[in-house]
Amino acid sequence: MSDSKNLTLIRSKCDEANQAKIKEVANEELLAKIANRIELCNPKDVWIHTGSAEDCAYVKKMAIEVGEEQPLAMEGHTIHFDPPTEQGRVVKQTYAIADEGEYVSSLANAMPRAEADDLIAESMENIMDGKTMIVGFYIRGPIGAPTSYASLTISDTWYLAHQQDNLYRCNIVDFEKQVELIGLFFTNTHGKGSLCTKDAYVMTDRNKKETWAWNVSYLGNCALIKKGHHRLANDDAIYQHRSERLSEHMFITGIKMNDGSIIWINGAAPSGCGKTTTAMAGDSFIGDDLAQVWIADDGTIRSINPEIGIFGIVKDVNIEGDPVLMERLRNSGSEVIWINVLVDDKGVPYWEGSEEKTPKRGTNFQGEWVEGKTDASGNVIPMSHPNSRCTIRSCELNNFDEEAANDANGVATKVFTYSGRDADTMPPVVASLTPEEGVTFGADIASQTTATEVGAKGEVKRSPWANAPFFLGALGDYMDGQFKFFTNPKLKVKPVLASLNYFLIDEARGGTTKKLIGEKRDVRVWLTWLARLANNEVTGIKTAIGIIPTFDEINDIFNELIPGKGYTQELYNKQFALYIDNIIERIDMQVEAYKKEINVPEVYFETQVAKKERLEALKSEKGSVVVPDQLAKIA
Secondary structure, three states, X not given: OOOOHHHHHHHHOOOHHHHHHHOOOOOHHHHXXXXXXXXXXXXXXXXXXXXXHHHHXXXXXXXXXXXXXXXXXXXXXXXXXXXXXXXXXXXXXXXXXXXXXXXXXXXXXXXXXXXXXXXXXXXHOOOOOOOEEEEEEEEEOOOOOOOOEEEEEEEOOHHHHHHHHHHOEEOHHHHHHHHHHHOOEEEEEEEOOOOOHHHOEEEEEOOOOEEEXXXXXXXXXXXXXXXXXXXXXXXXXXXXOOOOEEEEOEEEEEEEOOOOOEEEEEEEXXXXXOHHHHHHOOOEEEEOOOEEEEEOXXXXXXXXXXXXXXEEEOOOOOOOOOHHHHHHHOOOOOOEEEEOOEEOOOOOEEOOOOOOOOOOEEEEOOEEEEOOOEOOOOOEOOOOOOOOEEEEEHHHXXXXXXXXXXXXXXXXXXXXXXXOOOOOOOOOEEEOOOHHHHHHHHHOOEEEOOOOEOOOOOOEEEOHHHOHHHOOOOHHHHHHHHHHHHOOOOOOOOOEEEEEOOOOEHHHHOOOOOOEOOOHHHHHXXXXXXXXXXXXXXXXXXXXXXXXXXXXXXXXXXXXXXOOOOOOHHHHHHHHOEEHHHHHHHHHHHHHHHHOOOOOOHXXXXXXXXXXXXXXXXXXXXXXXXXXXXXXXXX
């Protein structure tokens, strides 16, 4: 049987070994996609990544050989530096391609189809001239899971392929099996180009299920199998499987109960708001960033992590707050890719907030660095960028549950948390009174912006479900999907939906300093209380905004998990007092914002009205600040 036209073109760019690899692909749509990119990008040759150990080793070798990574002192560790102007997602240059008459989320940038097609054609034409096109066959999740999308990645960057090898499953045969199971695949095409940030673009085409990126190297911009294809998965969940599936910006972690069972918890938080730290606080870790969620035939909620590794922010990662991760970062035996940290003259990486003795000079994201060095505007350049990262495979971490993570059936999930950098409003943990109110916890996330976004200034902004930047349709449609999912009559046990917050500051709770109330390690206590609530082991106190723990419940957990801390009634009152005016102000802000959106379900407004009425009644009776003792007496 002769080759198809597409296969013939692909093979013409391959050496003998890669010709044999591509012959394994039978899907003509897949071959057509690769052939199209060859014609557009004009590479000198094509290298096919099958996911074999040999191919993965070659990818890392080439990333070092071409200078996209450099080896560090510890065996297996490498460093990559992005351009000084591209240290996060280029949000203002990230677009959704909009067809005529198609609504695009008010939180996304839209570009008309004709304009976008012209820009892609002009920018990507010959972008790989003289370079190797790397074609990778990745799967976003365990093989056989109904939400493990196949993602084809085409790039001219060995560093990108190396990163994806540590974050995703790559297998050319399993790729086609998933395409057959799900009936579709996603494609990402990336050209390194000039790396001139002002000419950089990131594009998502929800109708063709494609993403494009050029003149970028920061992983959040070029590895669109991650957040770009998360957008496409999100789109599929809401518009093709509404009420049955969700695609979330969430960690997955498990808390072990006294009887040995595990309560699985998913949690949403904007990037840079402690999601990795929270995920690692569990006894059984599965993922720190993304979750594909669905309702199984038995009426349980199931979750999988599309990834097999973490691409985590290292700022403030230290031995006290992050012992599991630090054990791997500071000891040999693991492969780690460092991004935009400081490297000293001995090849050792350092970062802000490590609580280690750090060098006075070295090389970082802007070149040679000495302590006190300033930029052109006179601002002191930090030792490492606030968005510095590291990538490590999850299987390297001693609390990783490999069996559960690779289960195509997912894990039964009983708790969902929603959080952001909230300095003054919500207590550390509040469980919703109803599923509808739990959905509003997600809808109402408001968070201080972080260094994950190029140009972020630190202002507080709305971040619905920490997922809105990754949803391209009407935000009201996404909200409708949340309400219908968590009230689906197929659910045999309703999950606990909760607000989580460990960014309260002292001065917002009657103190005089800007220090956090509590510590990062406390998050394990909040998760454990939620797990016990889901397991009917605690009851908490019912309040106007939801269920909070009693002092005895939370103190017992502190004594069990952090016995030397000495949790006090005074600290409990500070953390769990209801600052009613702040909460009402937050509700009003969110309601006004959602009134400007289309398709927002009326149940959202009804739920907020009811909550506000309860708060106003409580304020009338008890005052604007109500401590838990007052609540306990009226519960």
